[in-house]
Amino acid sequence: MNHAKPTVETLSDWGEFRLLNEIILPVLRAGSGGASLGDDCAFIESDRTASHLVVTTDVGPKPLVWSIGHCSYWTWGWYSVLANASDLAAAGATPVGFTTSVEAPGDMTVADFRDYFEGMDAACKEFGLKNAGGNIRVAPRFACHGTAFGSISDSRRITRNECKAGDTIVAIGKCGYFIACYLKAQRLGSIESLDSEEVAALLKPRPRIREMEILQSTGVLSAATDNSDGVLGSLWNIAERSGISVDVCLESGQMPDYVTKESLHHGLDPRHLFLFWGDWQVIASVKADRMKEFERIAERESIEWSVIGKANKGPPGLFGVEENQRREIRLLRNENFVSHSFNENPMSHTDYLLRTPLYIDS
Incomplete structure (x- = not known):
């Protein structure tokens, strides 16, 4: 009787372009990215009446729940969008687009990699952000940095600078x-x-x-x-x-x-x-x-x-x-x-x- 363990595929088994074509692009094109995703740049329609483009960059934080055994890359993907979307919220901005740079070790499983992008896609759809793609590369440990874009429709900028005594x-x-x-x-x-x-x-x-x-x-x-x-x-x-x-x-x-x-x-x-x-x-x-x-x-x-x-x-x-x-x-x-x-x-x-x-x- 053959008791061989099922093979767990890793990122090294697949390589960058198979990951792009079979996981990242299908997940994002069907969800928050749109059919046009896959070029050098993404093209995002903008409201011409918007007077300000709002931009932020933040790390995708490893969720604290990992420390109590909930080691979900889907949740990590959600948090990667959340950290940037919250910055847009603080400015009172309307979400527009989101890009990422994702690093992962070659021995990360393909299943975990897919979960991460599915969590990211779910958050983008939930928060109204068009996923405009980004970059992936090999690294000693998993990490993600995101950039989010938003707009405000008039000149009322909300910053940290204008609080007055009595407020x-x-x-x-x-x-x-x-x-x-x-x-x-x-x-x-x-x-x-x-x-x-x-x-x-x-x-x-x-x-x-x-x-x-x-x-x-x-x-x-x-x-x-x-x-x-x-x-x-x-x-x-x-x-x-x-x-x-x-x-x-x-x-x-x-x-x-x-x-x-x-x-x-x-x-x-x-x-x-x-x-x-x-x-x-x-x-x-x-x-x-x-x-x-x-x-x-x-x-x-x-x-x-x-x-x-x-x-x-x-x-x-x-x-x-x-x-x-x-x-x-x-x-x-x-x-x-x-x-x-x-x-x-x-x-x-x-x-x-x-x-x-x-x-x-x-």
């Missing part, structure tokens, strides 16, 4: 939900133990494109940045560029129930969960004289949001406000080239953000 700082989207779901899955032993909404938060998070397109068109926001490295990092982006300080509201009543519940299970400070990354919300400042209008728009358009704090005069700084005290906050965020960065060691980085004392005087 209200808000989060567009949930705070702390991603890390609460992650910790719950870790506690219960698998992602399968979660409900469908919790699973989606971990495997298919969404950028705030619709919400920010609406808010950008109304002019109620003065500044914005997406939360890819932690809420405090996002707040510092605005504070530093706008020359203001931020009083961050950290009262216990501010913490959502899902944050409070999961922090108790793990013996963690709920404020650390609330300030974590992973929800891909946009941290924005609402103009001081437009807050009521913002609230009306958010209610009408079913935009989820919460108050994070208040902008004050500079110099740049972050201060926690709770129990009638104002204390300087330690800037806890993801940062490359340091020992606790996500890319250096995801688990060390997560522990750093969840367990480092929040206040400088602690």
